[in-house]
Amino acid sequence: MKIRLIYWVMGIVLLLLFVIYLVFPQDLIQDGMGSAYKGKRAYFSIREEEKVVIRELVTIMAHTQTAVLPFKKGKLEALGAKLKGKVSTLEFLAVIFSEPRLVQDMKLLQKSPLKYKKFVEGLHSKMLRDYETEGFSIRVHHFAKHLGLNSKEFIPILNDCLEIANQGNKGAFRPMMDYLLKL
Numbered sequence: 001m002k003i004r005l006i007y008w009v010m011g012i013v014l015l016l017l018f019v020i021y022l023v024f025p026q027d028l029i030q031d032g033m034g035s036a037y038k039g040k041r042a043y044f045s046i047r048e049e050e051k052v053v054i055r056e057l058v059t060i061m062a063h064t065q066t067a068v069l070p071f072k073k074g075k076l077e078a079l080g081a082k083l084k085g086k087v088s089t090l091e092f093l094a095v096i097f098s099e100p101r102l103v104q105d106m107k108l109l110q111k112s113p114l115k116y117k118k119f120v121e122g123l124h125s126k127m128l129r130d131y132e133t134e135g136f137s138i139r140v141h142h143f144a145k146h147l148g149l150n151s152k153e154f155i156p157i158l159n160d161c162l163e164i165a166n167q168g169n170k171g172a173f174r175p176m177m178d179y180l181l182k183l
Helices: 002-023 026-031 048-063 069-083 089-098 100-110 113-131 136-147 151-166 174-182
Strands: none
Touching: 048 069, 048 089, 048 100, 048 113, 089 100, 089 113, 089 136, 100 113, 100 174, 113 136, 113 151, 113 174, 136 151, 151 174
């Protein structure tokens, strides 16, 4: 009787393990953070609606002439409001640097000193706010892993940027952005 009960329990356990293996993506089982995204691990759960907004924001900034950009300020602020409280700065950057078209748009943006300066300055308060939240360093490691970055290179650059940003320098995150755009 005891042996039958043991076999019955072992059968249920094996069945549950098999179901878990089939139902959950391997990245979720291994990392506990998300599913695959274009061959890279997705450590951030960003809904498609937010990704569309991020794409539109970056595209407008990159492809709009600097002189015309002030006329699109309302549109850009409305798009930004859709992301507020839903997407962290690292998630925002993870979407940009996971999509080759957006990386090209960012490189185009980088060629315009004024637009690039404004973009980098826009990161200042958001990154400092995110830095104050619990688990920031873990999210940074996931961000680096998600993008396939060398953590030993990226994290010191980010830490230097954070130190400079804490001193009030609004352009502090330029080295981080330059690093991401070189890859």
